Amino acid sequence: MGASDVNLAELIGSRICHDLISPIGAINNGLELLEMVGAVQGPEMELISGSVGSAGARIRFFRVAFGAASDQPLGKTEIAELLNDIERAGRVRVRWNLTEPIPRKQVKLAFLALMCCESAMPLGGEVEVSTNGSGCQVVGTADKLNVDSDLWKSVSTGRISGNITPAQVQFALLPESAATMGRRVAVETSSTRVALRF
Numbered sequence: 001m002g003a004s005d006v007n008l009a010e011l012i013g014s015r016i017c018h019d020l021i022s023p024i025g026a027i028n029n030g031l032e033l034l035e036m037v038g039a040v041q042g043p044e045m046e047l048i049s050g051s052v053g054s055a056g057a058r059i060r061f062f063r064v065a066f067g068a069a070s071d072q073p074l075g076k077t078e079i080a081e082l083l084n085d086i087e088r089a090g091r092v093r094v095r096w097n098l099t100e101p102i103p104r105k106q107v108k109l110a111f112l113a114l115m116c117c118e119s120a121m122p123l124g125g126e127v128e129v130s131t132n133g134s135g136c137q138v139v140g141t142a143d144k145l146n147v148d149s150d151l152w153k154s155v156s157t158g159r160i161s162g163n164i165t166p167a168q169v170q171f172a173l174l175p176e177s178a179a180t181m182g183r184r185v186a187v188e189t190s191s192t193r194v195a196l197r198f
Helices: 003-037 043-066 076-088 104-119 149-157 166-180
Strands: 092-096 125-132 135-141 186-189 193-197
Touching: 003 043, 043 076, 043 104, 076 092, 092 104, 104 125, 104 135, 104 166, 104 193, 149 166, 149 186
Parallel strands: 092 125
Antiparallel strands: 125 135, 135 193, 186 193
16 A cells, blocks of 8 residues: 555545545533433433444544644643543543643554554454654454454554455554655554553
8 A cells, every 4th residue: 555545545544434424523512401301211311322422422532543644733631521421332441641742643553553452353442642752553352252363463564454344444544654654663562561652
């Protein structure tokens, strides 16, 4: 995949997320109005509200991870709120240890790396994002990891096999996106820990 393909993929990702976030926001607003007037209550309403909230959080996360990125900084508060919304719907806890705003391009790399870690944690775990000199490191830990060694190795080499699945797309996009920023991704894996540095 060349640089122009990555840019096209980013634009498609941005467009899809942009077009979906408005109707999901409208559904959420409608649910809040129904709750305010007491029209609908009970476990059904909680299930719908939780699902809509989860979908909205995932789309906002995907917009950063898969969408077009810039040098515009994102602050810790904005990122923390987004990650907290993601955590509520999943089994992976995320600790964002970067205190200063960082460019959206770097947040994109961190989110793609987070998705790589998440894919290795079928039973849940913890991911920590911190600085590593002039770059970032994303470290995932869990009691039991499911690591596809060939897939993880391909992140550092940048050579992804042609039979990658949609659930693994982050493994292809991370090295490509890092390369456009003049960075390489270093990977370490063990039975309980995965680390990506860029």
